[in-house]
Amino acid sequence: MLKIINGGVYDPLQGLSGQAGTICVGDDGKICDPPSDAAPCDIVDASGCAVMAGGVDIHSHIAGTKVNSARSMCPEDHYDHFKPHTDTTRAGTGFTVPTSFYTGYEYAGQGYTTVFEAAVPPLEARHAHEELLDVPIIDTGTYTLMGNNYMIMQILAEQDPVSRKERLRDLVSWLLTTTKGYAVKVVNPGGVESWKWAQGIQDLDTPVPPFGVTPRQIMTGLAETIRGLGLPHGMHLHCNHLGEAGNYITTLETMRALDGLPFHLTHLQFHAYGQSKKGTLKSAASELADYINGHPNVTFDVGQMVFGPATTMTADAPMQYRLHVVTGHKWINNDVEMESGAGVVPLQYKPKSLVNAIQWCVGLELLLLVKNAWQIILTTDHPNAGPFSAYPQIIRLLMDRDYRASQMEALNPRVGKYTVLAQLAREYTLEEIAIITRSAPAKTLGLPQRGNLRAGSCGDIAAYRIQEDKERMFREPAYVFKDGALVVRDGKAIKSPQGRRLLVEPDCGAVLPDDLVDEFHRYYSITLANFPVQEEYIPRPEVIACK
Amino acid sequence: MPAKQGFLITVRTARQGAAMEKGKLSAEYVAETATLTLSPRDYEELGLKEGQQVKLSSDSGQALVTCRFSEGPDGVFFLPLGPTANALIGEQTYGTGVPSYKGFNVEIETLDA
Amino acid sequence: MPVTIHKDIVCTFCGALCDDLEMHVENNKVIDVKNVCGIGRNKALHGDNDKPECRVYGERATLEEAYDASARMLAQARSPLVYGFSSTVAEANRVGVELAEILRGGLDNCSSYCHGPGVLARQHVGLPTCTLGEAKNRADLVVFWGANPMESHMRHFSRYSVQAKGMYTPLGRKDRKMAVVDVRPTPSSKNADLFFQVTPGSDYEIATVLRALVLEMPLPTLTDDSLVGGVPLARWRELVELIKQCKYCVVFFGIGLTQSQGKDLNVEQLIRLVSDCNRYTRVYAMPMRGHANVNGNNQVFVWQTGYPLAISFNRGYPRFNPGEFSVIDMLNRGDVDAAIIVATDPAAHLPYTAVDALKKIPTIVLDPVNSLTTEWANVVIPVATSGLSAAGTYYRMDNVPIRLRKIIDCEWPTDLEVLQNIKERVLNAKDH
Known part of the structure; x- marks a missing residue:
């Protein structure tokens, strides 16, 4: 039994915002009510601390083929950022693309205990799962890429609506089960297939070669299927036209098209751009925030930009190629047969660059203009808009208006013309920070035992010393507990336990329809028998029930 | 003794691969990895017969190899990867970690009859 | 003794990781192998003896x-x-x-x-690439540079590249063009539509000139007859035209590039060339990993x-x-x-x-x-x-991970x- 006493408890789900309280964790690693008897227990004094549930990252790139390719391509990211071996922790290197062990320690070191890898092609899922075995402490899950999947587009092109619906449900269920994925990820639907044909970019109603289905059909078809299967998390959507001036129109249209369906918009900052008269970028955060404020079911994570080095990596192959052409930086592309693609380009975001300064403001504007914190989730789309290690700095920007103003002084002076950030006075409360870093992501992911401190929830707890400098507060938690065990002290990991893998098991099971078996044999380069991710890669599964 | 300067390149051959997997101590592996391929013109110039043994010398060592001819550039000799080639390859990697497996100077010399 | 037949077994010889082998096991020994090349057969038959x-x-x-x-x-x-x-x-x-x-x-x-130099080249310039199934399904042009798969990756042609029948290449060999760049004729080059027999050690020079041709830069000192790596410029133009006009090209490079003079710089220049070509069409490169x-x-x-x-x-x-x-x-x-x-x-x-x-x-x-x-x-x-007698994960030359079984x-x-x-x-x- 563990007892954390004297802390101020922040648990938005229970309406607690700093009230003094005691949090107990039983020997089963779950939070429990304080025992009536004087059972022996470890007591941790959290005086002066804000006690919160462990953080939950809904969207991050931490393992798998594309992440590892990025690490391999960018040794310059590692030379100055390293952690030596200790008796209880492994060595590591890397800043924007830290190595597997380092990733676990760094996340836990900030009080995060659950993280989702956001983009895994089915064919390469085994790699992501094997690598996650070497990410210590945190619980993890993966999203399975489906927005450019050949078999999905083929089914969507079928005429009979009843059969189409049933077959799509079977296929999505099979893909999630065989890849041991947690959610359905859609990236630039149709756009990656189009890239492979060296064709142009996709609007919502542009037919995708060679099937003629449109991005709109792909998104609505998958979101309806997800509703039918009752998956805990909605369609995790990276919209079309990422990074392009004027793309907020597509984003708005996408939200309207999916109204009433389960979906989550990821790294919205990259999709919230208007277009100036000269064709350049300007903020359209207000337009999107207006829509979101009127639609309480919409959730988004922000993908806040952080100045400094970043490594962009997405399944959005055409967008990555554009970045390569614009910057001249080194470029990895990886087309994945039948399924998807990927690209990687390292970047440096600079406050004096007008475009970067606008992007930085757009993220903060979204965070400040959307009123209900439960619709907002803090991310940097790690490491696309910046590394996750910058979360404490972003928290300070949100909680401290003066600090924000001082940071804005470093921006390209013309930024005021294209953004409204300077006029926003809102400051987040600690309770709101708790919402956007743990409670809202856990709720959006359908994880009832995470992101809160109710009896029965996971004993994943972080205690941060309350202080004026909120960046320091969140950078070095006094204590972090995983399943009730102390794993971090003063921001430093002191243990390397293996986390759990979060999975779903949809009712439709894991059988590929017969005609698709035939397609599989003909067009994949591996056999069907060797395709599913085996149990050996998931030694600690935790199945989250479908609705 | 006829002799000629040339350029040695180590290569893979189907026989070398198959023999290697049969066993590195097998006679087939030892024989195939000591079999040098030369162009017909070099063959003629040195007055070689198919299957004749010659001596190869480099800055790093010497080896006896058996000759086989095949179409290819003149003055470039091909030897399968393996222990015989390793006796000839220099240690210098020029900061890359890779020695000059493909491309270093050798002298080929016929032996006394 | 009864013979047990194991299907969809992974070959553990080369980086192509063919995973459709059929192994016949009797008395705890592999006695026969189907769907396998000569090297893979020996690996299966002898890999657990001796x-x-x-x-x-x-x-x-x-x-x-x-x-x-x-x-x-x-x-x-x-x-x-x-x-x-x-x-x-x-x-x-x-x-x-x-x-x-x-x-x-x-x-x-x-x-x-x-292939270390290729890995170092990626640190300099990245690598536009694809999985082998994309080569099979889409590539209407395949190029082998310093690679001789007929002797090192024996089923590569039939499963993934030259002859493979894929979604948009239903006729296999007939739906594709094949080019080979090597210092000598090889069993692989004999299959090629275009064979460039080049001077040893000239890969960097060739890739540089090809880049200039792709980017339509002036080459004032060269005429169509000028030799580049021992091959007339006019023939290199032919290759560039073929690349520009194809729909999807994959350049497979071998240790002929990584172990020759220039090493990582050869691969770096090849990758730059391949990257440049993407302004016209899809062109990728892939290392022919050995072990x-x-x-x-x-x-x-x-x-x-x-x-x-x-x-x-x-x-x-x-x-x-x-x-x-x-x-x-x-x-x-x-x-x-x-x-x-x-x-x-x-x-x-x-x-x-x-x-x-x-x-x-x-x-x-x-x-x-x-x-x-x-x-x-x-x-x-x-x-x-x-x-054979130990299970675990292997990563194919195109990064696709496959689990080996214990049989x-x-x-x-x-x-x-x-x-x-x-x-x-x-x-x-x-x-x-």
Whole structure:
């Protein structure tokens, strides 16, 4: 039994915002009510601390083929950022693309205990799962890429609506089960297939070669299927036209098209751009925030930009190629047969660059203009808009208006013309920070035992010393507990336990329809028998029930 | 003794691969990895017969190899990867970690009859 | 004895990882293999026979004695080297990295001296690439540069590239063009529509001129008859036109590029060329990785340390410097005072100077079969054979991971088990 006493408890789900309280964790690693008897227990004094549930990252790139390719391509990211071996922790290197062990320690070191890898092609899922075995402490899950999947587009092109619906449900269920994925990820639907044909970019109603289905059909078809299967998390959507001036129109249209369906918009900052008269970028955060404020079911994570080095990596192959052409930086592309693609380009975001300064403001504007914190989730789309290690700095920007103003002084002076950030006075409360870093992501992911401190929830707890400098507060938690065990002290990991893998098991099971078996044999380069991710890669599964 | 300067390149051959997997101590592996391929013109110039043994010398060592001819550039000799080639390859990697497996100077010399 | 037939078995010879083999097992022995090339057949038939004896300093020993002796040698060394892994599973490789970390030693794998330069080139310029199924389904042009798959990756043509029938290439060979760049005619080049026989060591020059042609830059000193790498410029124009007009091209490059003069710079220029071509159409490059899991070694090294090869832990964290921490350079300089070698045979693959250096220091080798290194290593530990008597993960040349199954029993432990045992003993030795 563990007892954390004297802390101020922040648990938005229970309406607690700093009230003094005691949090107990039983020997089963779950939070429990304080025992009536004087059972022996470890007591941790959290005086002066804000006690919160462990953080939950809904969207991050931490393992798998594309992440590892990025690490391999960018040794310059590692030379100055390293952690030596200790008796209880492994060595590591890397800043924007830290190595597997380092990733676990760094996340836990900030009080995060659950993280989702956001983009895994089915064919390469085994790699992501094997690598996650070497990410210590945190619980993890993966999203399975489906927005450019050949078999999905083929089914969507079928005429009979009843059969189409049933077959799509079977296929999505099979893909999630065989890849041991947690959610359905859609990236630039149709756009990656189009890239492979060296064709142009996709609007919502542009037919995708060679099937003629449109991005709109792909998104609505998958979101309806997800509703039918009752998956805990909605369609995790990276919209079309990422990074392009004027793309907020597509984003708005996408939200309207999916109204009433389960979906989550990821790294919205990259999709919230208007277009100036000269064709350049300007903020359209207000337009999107207006829509979101009127639609309480919409959730988004922000993908806040952080100045400094970043490594962009997405399944959005055409967008990555554009970045390569614009910057001249080194470029990895990886087309994945039948399924998807990927690209990687390292970047440096600079406050004096007008475009970067606008992007930085757009993220903060979204965070400040959307009123209900439960619709907002803090991310940097790690490491696309910046590394996750910058979360404490972003928290300070949100909680401290003066600090924000001082940071804005470093921006390209013309930024005021294209953004409204300077006029926003809102400051987040600690309770709101708790919402956007743990409670809202856990709720959006359908994880009832995470992101809160109710009896029965996971004993994943972080205690941060309350202080004026909120960046320091969140950078070095006094204590972090995983399943009730102390794993971090003063921001430093002191243990390397293996986390759990979060999975779903949809009712439709894991059988590929017969005609698709035939397609599989003909067009994949591996056999069907060797395709599913085996149990050996998931030694600690935790199945989250479908609705 | 006829002799000629040339350029040695180590290569893979189907026989070398198959023999290697049969066993590195097998006679087939030892024989195939000591079999040098030369162009017909070099063959003629040195007055070689198919299957004749010659001596190869480099800055790093010497080896006896058996000759086989095949179409290819003149003055470039091909030897399968393996222990015989390793006796000839220099240690210098020029900061890359890779020695000059493909491309270093050798002298080929016929032996006394 | 009844014969058991195992289907969809993975071949563990080359980086193409064909996973459709059929193996017939009788009396715990593979007696026949179907859907396999000549090399793969021998690998399956002989890969679990001819186990070396477990030996310490030439004397027959128990596994326990071998583990103790190994741990002692490694723990006492000031600069031990952990090296190899190209023919073992990623799971064993992961423990191997941990062992090097605990020992504060050197760490390297076989890519160091084969496709390592290609890995270094990726650090300079990246790599636009695709999976092998994309080549099969979409490529209407395939180019082999410094590669001879007919003798090294024998089923590559039929399963993935030249003859493979895919979604948009239903006629296989007839739906594709094939070009080969090599220094001599090979069994592979005989299949080509276009063969460029080039002067050895001219790859960088050729790739540079091709880039100029693709980018339509002026080449004022050259005429159509000018020789570039021994081939007239007009013929290179022909190749460039073919590339620009195709729908999807994959350039497969071999160690003809990485081990020739220029090494990583050759690959770097080839990748730049391929990147440039994407302004017209889809063009990708892919290394023809040799040993079946040498890519897996790079993958594991990278996710645990950040670096693909040539690593030192002597300061307690990973540092990377090819040429300094590469196995051959470390050995040549005499920087290593004990070595543990896993799933490779340096005596067959390294220059004699490096092999001699190994012979002078305490050397431990784990190998499923007798090799040129097991002949003289101070500690020899026989192990189960990955893909026959040991399960685990291999990474194909295009990064696709495939799990090997265990289909026969073996009296000896797996590489993973041996490394774990040695690691535990090293930790105990360091504690006391």
